[in-house]
């Protein structure tokens with residue numbers, strides 16, 4: 001899905017900015033840069049320190065919002081001078097909140113780097129702080145182009161793309177802008193919602209896993225298993241009649257008890273909106289707000305999630321275990337996202353993400369709002385992970401980053417790990433750029 005070219009990584013080790021000796025403290029130093037600085041005494045601090053996952057509660061020394069690459073460099077130099085971590089942040093959606101750390105300087109790219117600049121060919125430059133919704137909206141406004149990214153409008157382009165491509169994740173430096181390959185808008189799209197009762201989950205899943213990874217490129221879909229039932233969300237780049245014919249052939253429409261079926265044939269931008277509304281729960285009656293994305297502080301949601309790449313179809317024993325797990329907790333769900341298509345045509349060694357060969361990816365997750373649900377929710381997650389581990393291979397999606405994953409280095413990067421470690425050694429030999437799951441030095 002992530003078919004862009006990441007071009008511009010700014011700022012690694014050699015910085016030419018000279019700091020004045022009069023800057024006695026970190027804050028003096030930051031305030032002398034060309035960035036907005038929010039320190040612990042600023043009224044905005046209590047909201048600016050937050051990330052999307054409310055489970056994360058960290059207190060950085062300051063949040064700096066640069067508006068030029070030069071300012072980014074100056075901030076990093078201050079951090080080096082005062083021996084404080086610099087932590088890049090774009091959309092703030094890291095599952096483990098890795099875009100904020102205690103006592104660090106969060107370098108927030110969302111204000112100075114949220115631009116979209118079409119180049120008059122099939123490419124565009126996008127600032128690293130742009131969110132997916134803004135990118136989709138701006139591209140559509142400019143000329144009807146599309147970019148194949150994620151579904152959630154407030155996810156940051158940087159975190160999403162760079163996790164998959166390998167330059168981001170706070171591993172090597174701070175990316176300031178990216179050169180994107182854009183694509184023509186499809187003439188029409190069909191958005192698909194199907195829902196069956198929970199009792200049919202295993203049968204639906206068996207049919208889906210045999211069909212979705214090999215469906216034509218124009219069809220993408222995911223399936224969600226939860227206590228209330230099993231849902232499929234699909235997007236077809238083409239008319240409803242073609243989408244329906246593909247689904248008929250899959251056998252999915254013949255599963256008994258189908259309780260909801262809707263096809264919406266509509267322009268791509270509307271489908272992107274509707275998918276976003278599904279993920280965020282925001283009404284599509286305010287489409288622009290949705291596309292521009294809510295602030296992370298509007299989320300008020302805690303969650304824990306993990307993932308598995310699945311190279312061969314799962315048998316009914318495993319699927320039954322999954323169904324039993326979601327039946328035990330109404331806040332838990334398991335999502336299956338189809339691979340195949342262009343994802344699998346890119347060799348596993350061409351970018352950081354090694355799991356491209358998979359049939360699909362499983363994300364298992366639980367969300368809650370009440371702090372008293374934290375312990376039982378985390379226990380549900382841990383139990384499910386323990387149950388599923390014996391049936392799964394050691395491969396997972398880094399964008400669903402999980403600090404409880406064992407052997408995470410090889411799970412996320414597979415055979416690419418050594419090459420990434422060489423990059424790390426070359427560009428960041430002191431491991432200045434680090435969080436609990438950044439690429440380790442060799």
Ligand SMILES: Cc1cc2nc3c(=O)[nH]c(=O)nc-3n(C[C@H](O)[C@H](O)[C@H](O)COP(=O)(O)OP(=O)(O)OC[C@H]3O[C@@H](n4cnc5c(N)ncnc54)[C@H](O)[C@@H]3O)c2cc1C
Nearest residue numbers: 088090091092093094099150151152156159160169170175
């Ligand atoms: C509601 C929701 C929906 C999602 N939907 C999808 C989906 O449909 N498809 C999918 O693949 N994923 C999806 N994800 C996962 C998402 O792609 C990852 O969480 C992603 O890392 C978030 O990026 P971000 O910029 O928002 O997060 P951030 O927390 O800002 O950043 C994530 C990581 O990247 C680093 N980073 C951020 N900016 C930069 C930069 N400029 N330079 C270098 N490093 C940087 C951070 O330090 C951090 O380690 C979803 C997540 C959520 C919460």
